[in-house]
Amino acid sequence: MGVQSWGKCACVAKIGGELPYNHNGAFVQAKPLVYESGPSCKCPPSCYNRVCQQGIKVQFEIFKNEARGWGVRYLNSIPSGSFICEYAGELLEEKEAERRTSNDEYLFDVRNNYNDGSLWGGLSNVMPDAPSSSCGVVEDGGFTIDAVEYGNVGRFVNHSCSPTLYAQNVLYDHEDKRMPHVMLFAAENIPPLQELTYHYNYVIDQVYDSSGNIKKKSCFCATS
Numbered sequence: 349m350g351v352q353s354w355g356k357c358a359c360v361a362k363i364g365g366e367l368p369y370n371h372n373g374a375f376v377q378a379k380p381l382v383y384e385s386g387p388s389c390k391c392p393p394s395c396y397n398r399v400c401q402q403g404i405k406v407q408f409e410i411f412k413n414e415a416r417g418w419g420v421r422y423l424n425s426i427p428s429g430s431f432i433c434e435y436a437g438e439l440l441e442e443k444e445a446e447r448r449t450s451n452d453e454y455l456f457d458v459r460n461n462y463n464d465g466s467l468w469g470g471l472s473n474v475m476p477d478a479p480s481s482s483c484g485v486v487e488d489g490g491f492t493i494d495a496v497e498y499g500n501v502g503r504f505v506n507h508s509c510s511p512t513l514y515a516q517n518v519l520y521d522h523e524d525k526r527m528p529h530v531m532l533f534a535a536e537n538i539p540p541l542q543e544l545t546y547h548y549n550y551v552i553d554q555v556y557d558s559s560g561n562i563k564k565k566s567c568f569c570a571t572s
């Protein structure tokens with residue numbers, strides 16, 4: 349489709365006229381929040397601004413690693429900016445998420461994903477053109493995604509201190525910024541069989557269990 353037809357989309361104004369994807373569907377500019385074209389947009393399903401909502405396009409291999417448990421990789425190379433998958437799961441309100449912190453292996457704190465990544469050196473680690481300051485998009489009522497019971501391949505993606513993927517907040521089917529879809533993208537060109545990882549953004553020694561004790565987590569990524 350041409351630039352003219354996508355210019356009619358309701359989402360154009362929201363994203364300042366700049367598409368987050370190039371014409372190959374590769375993610376080019378990390379932002380606190382990306383708006384894809386939604387139901388009120390006039391553009392067709394083939395629009396350049398409907399990448400994540402088309403679903404997974406690559407075939408993964410789930411493999412077992414002694415130190416980190418199950419992990420994810422791909423048999424072929426993956427170009428930088430490729431959409432990998434959503435972190436899918438059950439959407440929890442704050443109280444319910446707190447209740448489940450004793451079993452937090454598959455919890456993803458969405459509000460935490462709005463910060464500037466300062467816990468691990470910032471987005472500029474993986475995307476040089478990304479904004480460097482916190483956006484404060486969501487102040488109240490943070491949601492958490494729990495993939496322990498319901499989820500997809502995203503639940504098997506492990507943490508790394510030097511990740512190959514980036515977790516991006518994306519909205520397209522509703523307007524509530526507190527509960528964006530969390531989408532994983534390749535942050536660099538990834539060679540075949542390299543494990544796919546993102547930075548979990550935990551504050552080490554500041555995560556508590558239900559008894560108020562600091563939870564100790566050891567990182568066994570290849571770079572730690």
Ligand SMILES: C[S@@+](CC[C@H](N)C(=O)[O-])C[C@H]1O[C@@H](n2cnc3c(N)ncnc32)[C@H](O)[C@@H]1O
Nearest residue numbers: 416417418453454503504505506507567568569
């Ligand atoms: C979302 S799950 C990832 C999939 C998990 N490996 C499995 O077997 O189902 C997160 C859990 O994987 C493990 N994990 C992920 N990254 C790790 C790392 N770098 N070092 C050690 N354990 C890790 C931890 O137990 C963590 O709580």
